[in-house]
Amino acid sequence: MECTVGTGDRPAIMVTNDDGIDAPGLLALVRVLVSANRFVVRVCAPDSEKSAVSHSITWISAISVKRADINGATAFAVSGTPADCTSLGISGSLFPSMPDLVISGINKGRNCGYHIVYSGTVAGAREAFLQGLPSLSLSYDWVGGTSNIDDFTLAAEACLPIINAILAEIKNKSYPQKCFLNVDLPTNVANHKGYKLTRQGKSIGKMGWQQVTSDAQGGQMLSTMTMETNSLTSTEMDASTVPPQNLLFKREVIGAIVDDDDNTDYRSLREGYITVTPLGVLSHAEIDCQAYFKELLPGVTECFSSSAL
Template identity: 55%
Template structure:
């Protein structure tokens, strides 16, 4: 085992909250390796689907959380807040992580879901501040997946995490992207790692008018954008004159004509998808001449 002082520093965050089993299993694996100094800076509650939202004016409350083998804080902020604070050197007494891991999320983050994902935002925030980062998600399927699958997902991600850390320590890890990793539903029988491209998979969201119901107990097993089961987690502040609407999944759209290396298709085929992402939202190159022509006519 490497000495604590010399060990590479890994920081874990997520969007499901610091008590989420995906994060806890990942931390357990990192601690069991005995090679890392493990830090945790994660939201104190479930902040799924907040994308890259940040807290601007209010101060963040950070409370120590007892996680064996790690130094951990639950933070009253978003995943991007947690990543930013955790890598700042202010929270962990000057310690800056060598690698940030965000996850393991419950529900895949393929295609357009990357835009909504707080898990991906946690990794992206580290990346834009020059810290290597990996976002990790498990393709949870209601009625089929179990909490133990999250433990397996953490286990099968460890070889990739170790390989990335070796590259970082050797100074050979590329700085132009961060990685978005999705583990298939049958994690124990995955077909291996596969480099993929971000596709256009999307669980299309619509709206339905509803009436207030007593909030149901929400579990981490249902806390993702892919789940269309009914759940209400907000405290009711409505009156009889208010109109209430809830999000519902209308359909799932796929974009598979672009080839076999799309992220969601490869994930469904049983691969652990590894998708390099950047932080910029550039348009497709072929639209630039169109807009140039439009501007020339103004």
């Protein structure tokens, strides 16, 4: 397999994300792609942060599109979601042709385990996959106080080999069409241990709700985490004690559930690998759940038939 793509007929890459078109991760990725001088680089990304919107799309309202100034790339800022941006960017309405590859990222924060469900970054790549185009989502495991902006450039450079390899396979018409890739880069990306094929695990951030007095109160939450519906403590209020005015709540991190199985994305990322996880769209239930409902459903039908008499 060739590891480089010829520069005579340069492949087109379209970049999107969920952190917004001005996010350092996207800008670093575009700079690296442009500097490689091997690709036609296009950008179609949200005009503001759209983290944790998952695969939502704009259906009723119109979305606005404005040209954006990104050196070396043709770029548009869109008022919609990441899935909107991908859909519009590959529709032929903004760019003269379909891209050869869609890349979503680089996200500020990992997207592993069940967090993938909430991720707008992953949705940007998934939308391209739904439309039959090769795609991958890229996320950097940003840790406050440890990571810095330059790490996004290192992450983008570390992804060039797999981007080149994918494009070579696309050119050879040998790239698989039944999956897209989710790639996570470790915090210490400068000393990563190389690429590792992984599978989606079950890790998830446990979240709660904190009552606040203003929208500015409380910290910003990771975009791909979810809440934990645990019981309320001393601040618990039932319907009879809730004051008549509007209440404000913000999410807060209260813990995590970590999947420590071998070869899962989260564990391998924490070990320092660049994790490469093939994903599809359909989520199948565990086999034992299939067996359970196979036994349950006949009885449900019988009970309903008897009660109808």
